Amino acid sequence: MTTSLLEIHDLNISFTRYDKGLRQMDMPMIRNLSMTIDPGEIVAVVGASGSGKSLLAHAILGILPRNAKWNGSLTFDGQSLTPKLIKKLRGREIAIVPQSVDFLDPLMRVGMQVRQAVRVGDPVEEQIKAFRKMRLGPKAAKRYPFQLSGGMARRVLVSIASVSGARLLIADEPTPGLDEGVVQETLNMFRQFADAGTAVVFITHDLEAALSIADRVAVFYSGTVLEMAEAADFTGKGERLRHPYTQALWRALPQNDFAVPEEIDYAMAAAAREEQLI
Numbered sequence: 001m002t003t004s005l006l007e008i009h010d011l012n013i014s015f016t017r018y019d020k021g022l023r024q025m026d027m028p029m030i031r032n033l034s035m036t037i038d039p040g041e042i043v044a045v046v047g048a049s050g051s052g053k054s055l056l057a058h059a060i061l062g063i064l065p066r067n068a069k070w071n072g073s074l075t076f077d078g079q080s081l082t083p084k085l086i087k088k089l090r091g092r093e094i095a096i097v098p099q100s101v102d103f104l105d106p107l108m109r110v111g112m113q114v115r116q117a118v119r120v121g122d123p124v125e126e127q128i129k130a131f132r133k134m135r136l137g138p139k140a141a142k143r144y145p146f147q148l149s150g151g152m153a154r155r156v157l158v159s160i161a162s163v164s165g166a167r168l169l170i171a172d173e174p175t176p177g178l179d180e181g182v183v184q185e186t187l188n189m190f191r192q193f194a195d196a197g198t199a200v201v202f203i204t205h206d207l208e209a210a211l212s213i214a215d216r217v218a219v220f221y222s223g224t225v226l227e228m229a230e231a232a233d234f235t236g237k238g239e240r241l242r243h244p245y246t247q248a249l250w251r252a253l254p255q256n257d258f259a260v261p262e263e264i265d266y267a268m269a270a271a272a273r274e275e276q277l278i
C-alpha cells in the first residue's frame with residue numbers, strides 16, 4: 001500500500017461543555033473524518049460556516065484550542081504527526097494561510113514577519129518578490145499589522161505561507177476581502193505551487209473558487225466528509241456526483257441556472273439523516 005503525503009484516518013474532535021446541572025458533556029465537532037492528499041494535488045474542502053473546516057486545519061497544524069479533545073491518526077510522509085514532530089514541521093514543511101489576520105504578530109513589522117518565514121534564498125529579496133506578486137507596495141513592509149487594511153493583512157498572510165517552501169500548504173479561507181484581481185492571482189499562485197509539487201488543502205465555502213483550481217473536492221457537512229469528488233465530476237446536472245447535498249451545491253451555482261435554496265435545505269436534511277448526524 002502506498003502512503004500519501006498527508007493521511008488522516010478516523011479523526012474525531014470534540015469540545016467539553018457543561019450543561020445546566022454542570023454535568024460534563026462532549027460536543028463532537030469532527031467525526032470519523034478520513035482524507036489523504038498527495039504532492040502536486042489541490043484538495044478543496046468545501047462546506048458551510050461552522051462545519052469544522054478550520055478545526056480540521058488546526059488539527060493538522062497541531063494548534064487546536066486547549067479545550068478540544070481529539071483522537072484518530074494523522075501521518076505526514078508516513079510518520080505519525082506527534083506534537084514533537086508537528087512543532088518541527090510547522091512553518092517549514094507544513095504551512096498555513098490562517099483564516100484570521102490575528103495570526104500576525106501585532107508587534108512586528110509585516111515585512112520582517114515575511115522575511116523570518118523565508119527558508120530558501122535571500123530573505124529580503126524573497127519578501128520583496130512575494131509582496132510584488134501579492135500587489136503590496138514597497139511601503140507596506142514597514143507597517144505594523146494594525147496599520148494595514150483587512151485585505152492587505154490577508155495578502156501578508158499569503159506572502160508568509162508562500163515563502164516558506166512548504167510541502168503541504170493549508171489555506172483556510174484565504175481570499176475574503178480581497179479584490180477580484182488579487183483573488184484570481186492568489187488562486188493561480190496556489191495552482192502554481194501545486195504544479196511545482198506542493199500539496200495544497202484549500203478550505204473555502206465557495207464551490208466555484210474551489211473548482212477553478214482543485215483536483216478533488218472534499219464536501220464537508222457537519223464535521224465530516226460527505227463525498228470526496230473529482231473536480232471533473234462537477235459537470236452537467238451533477239449526474240456523476242454521488243451525494244444529493246453535493247449535487248444541490250453544484251446545481252445552486254449561478255451558471256447552472258436552477259438555484260433552488262429549498263433544494264439545498266432538503267438535501268442537507270437528507271444528508272444529515274443518511275449520516276445519522278441528527
Ligand SMILES: Nc1ncnc2c1ncn2[C@@H]1O[C@H](COP(=O)(O)OP(=O)(O)OP(=O)(O)O)[C@@H](O)[C@H]1O
Nearest residue numbers: 015029048049050051052053054055056065067205
Ligand atoms: N474553542 C472552541 N470551543 C468550543 N467550540 C468551538 C471552539 N472552536 C470552534 N468551536 C466550534 O466548532 C465548530 C466548527 O468550527 P470551525 O471554525 O472549524 O468551522 P468552519 O467550518 O471553519 O466555519 P467558517 O466557515 O465560519 O470558518 C463550530 O461550531 C464552533 O463553534
Ligand code: NI
Nearest residue numbers: 053054055099
Ligand atoms: Ni473556518
